[in-house]
Amino acid sequence: MNPADDPVLTALAAAGFPVATFTDEQLGVFRTLGAEELALLLDLMARLDEVEPEVQAHTTVAGGALF
Known part of the structure; x- marks a missing residue:
């Protein structure tokens, strides 16, 4: 699944979280x-x-979750 297709990941990216750098496990x-x-x-x-x-x-x- 493309992270841009997920509303949670989209919201996190819009807030400045580095979603593109998250591992597959973190995205999960x-x-x-x-x-x-x-x-x-x-x-x-x-x-x-x-x-x-x-x-x-x-x-x-915490694996890039907070910065």
């Missing part, structure tokens, strides 16, 4: 997220983005 985990789990991840990403400088170096944490 993200595809199983429920609506509440997705909302939580998107909220966390938005809140982290609010407190970080506009440009920053990214560090891989």
